[in-house]
Amino acid sequence: MSLTYTNYLKINELLELQQLKSDPPEHDETLFIIIHQTYELWFKQILHEFGKLRKNLEDGNTWASLKTLRRVLTILKTMVSQIDILETMTPLEFNSFRKFLGQSSGFQSLQFREMEIICGLRFPLMKEAHKDQPQHIKVLEQRMEESTLWESFCAFLRSHGYDIHPERDNEKGLVHEPSEEIQDILVEAMKNDPEAALIAELFVDYDEGLQEWRYRHVKMVERTIGTKQGTGGSDGAKYLHKTLNNPIFPDLWAIRSKF
Template structure:
């Protein structure tokens, strides 16, 4: 058989992956499934880009790193905009099939947790959530051994000749790296005197801001859909999500804003 659009993309298989659980089938469950499946595909692509980004950074490749960061930022904006589609579903429409989801929850997304780990976040609770799926749990543990984005960026700055200190992993919960006043002084010098490295600094801030925007839109979507109810997976729903807001992953890049 010759290669076609359909068999190259496995369209037949792809279109069979939507399996609503509601009985009788509720119309809006299809939208819910497709949106979340597309999120998982975007998470997969971001993880794919993260692998390239860290390699390019550690090799001192400025423009390849910048190009990859811009792609990641565009994907992130696309993910945020998809919330607009999900918000066309009213609370009544979501609750028409919510009970059929049982314990399934976006809280259990392994790929999103992998993204968080690469961004430098750690959570013992998130690891324990997957205790009944040891292969997924090991996947997260293995990710924790990899370089964080900030570690790779610091290696890049060192390759560019800047006296940035290697970030130390000091926290087992939350952001693994503490901010560093010493590194902040170096970053101020970089912003003033190294336009190429400064460009990457700003792209990192763009990503940090975009991730916070994603979290904010996510929590507001949950609040308007289920209010203060518990999440389907047993999480605290919007209450838990609000705790993730306003937690920058590159605090040193935010701290230096007052020094210009």
């Protein structure tokens, strides 16, 4: 069989993946499934780009790092904008099939946890949602052994002559706590190294974009289910509120007041 658009992209298989649980079928469940499947595809692409980005940074390759970061930022903006589509579904429409979702929850997204880990986040709940899936726990633990984005950025700075060595010292939040010593080095780099400054600002863009994603996500949950408990047993919007306004690169935010 010759290669065609349909068999190359597995279109037939793809279109069979939206399998509704509601009985009788509820119209808006199709949208709900497609949106979340699309998110998982974007998570996969971001993880793919993170692998390249870390290597680019550790190799001291400025322009490849910039290009990869810009792609990740564009994907993140697309993810945020998809919430607009999901918000066309009213609370009544969502609740027409919510009871059929059982214990499934976005809280259980393995790939999003992988993204958080690479960003430097560590907290016990990361494994809790996957405690009955040892293969998922293995993936998370393997990710925790990999370099974080911050460690890769610091490797980039070392390739530019800066003596910067972040330490891992926290398993209850960010593994890289803010450091006055590192902030002084960052101020010097921002003032004297245009390439390092460009990458640092894109890291801030990513951090801000991730916070925007979290904010839009929590507001979407609030307008859809209010203060109800999440389907997977999480605290729903209450839990999501705790994730707001927590930067993953706090040193890059702290130096704003040092210029």
